[in-house]
Amino acid sequence: MSRAIHVFRSPDRFVAGTVGQPGDRTFYLQAVHESRIISVLLEKQQVAILADRIGALLEEIHRRFGTPVPPEIERVGDLSPLVMPVDAEFRVGTMGLGWDAESEAVVVELLAITEGEFDESVVLDDTDEGPDAVRVFLTTDAAREFAARSSRVISAGRxxxxxxxxxxxxxxxxxxxxxxxxxxxxxxxxxxxxxxxxxxxxxxxxxxxxxxxxxxxxxxxxxxxxx
Structure with missing residues (x-):
């Protein structure tokens, strides 16, 4: 059975959020485009790593290609909660991050956790073999906003x-x-x-x-x- 790859090339929203009280929160990433909503479950540490790597990728893009990137921001524009109810498509295992020079977009790929090993070359690839995935294309502004909001969500715990x-x-x-x-x-x-x-x-x-x-x-x- 071929895997499902949920692609969002121009999402209205891609955010990290939580369900539950501080000390007992469950972390999600949620991509939204019009009436289409996909949520995935992951660990707090994974959110922190993704936010940090996105920031590092933006700096590397500017250094290597001269692409203008927005500076780090402290004020987050989107502070709204996740769209409810949250129905997780899968739990995230592997995460991929890349740069699409043609569309000048940061590409975030979230792959479902698997029991066995798999060929990691399937990350950011459309092959039929491999775990289900969510692939999101973000402008540099949206990527910076995602990282800033994620950091704020993480620090909003206990x-x-x-x-x-x-x-x-x-x-x-x-x-x-x-x-x-x-x-x-x-x-x-x-x-x-x-x-x-x-x-x-x-x-x-x-x-x-x-x-x-x-x-x-x-x-x-x-x-x-x-x-």
Missing amino acids: QPCPLCHEPLDPDGHLCVRTNGYKRGAELSKSLDFVDPDVFRNLAMQDDTDYLETDPDDEADPGSDNQD
């Missing part, structure tokens, strides 16, 4: 703790910086592994607000501390 920089959960947060360390204290049996460097690094800090001190460790004011 806010980092100002002390330990781990993500904050809506239901609370166990911060290693305020959990304290006391010599001889027994660790919770629910902890399968505790990195000793976490406590070692805490003990070396000057800010004692985050540490508990053992009174036995404090020097006796009347002693000369000479051993």
Whole structure:
């Protein structure tokens, strides 16, 4: 059975978006042209990699071919959510990225994850053999917009703790910086592994607000501390 390749040569919209609450979000890419909508499921890290590679590709295009490319942007024009309901065509395995000089378009290809190996030469190719794919052609402006929005979507998750920089959960947060360390204290049996460097690094800090001190460790004011 030949594979399906969903091609969008002039999409009205190609965006990254999520479904779910921070800490439990599912990431999608969605291509829209008029009434045609294709969504694919992927990992947060894949979105970050794609956004980063698109930025690098735009710079390389300008360097090698002299093609004008828009500068990096901070303000994103399209902040609307994904078109609902989101029905994923497939989960993304391999991603391809290229430059179509004839149409001066960045080409993004998303291939379905497969159980076995396949010939990666099928990426950005119309051969009948290989995983299903979504292929999107983006102007340089649209590519820059996609990268900027993707970065914003990624950073819109759980806010980092100002002390330990781990993500904050809506239901609370166990911060290693305020959990304290006391010599001889027994660790919770629910902890399968505790990195000793976490406590070692805490003990070396000057800010004692985050540490508990053992009174036995404090020097006796009347002693000369000479051993």
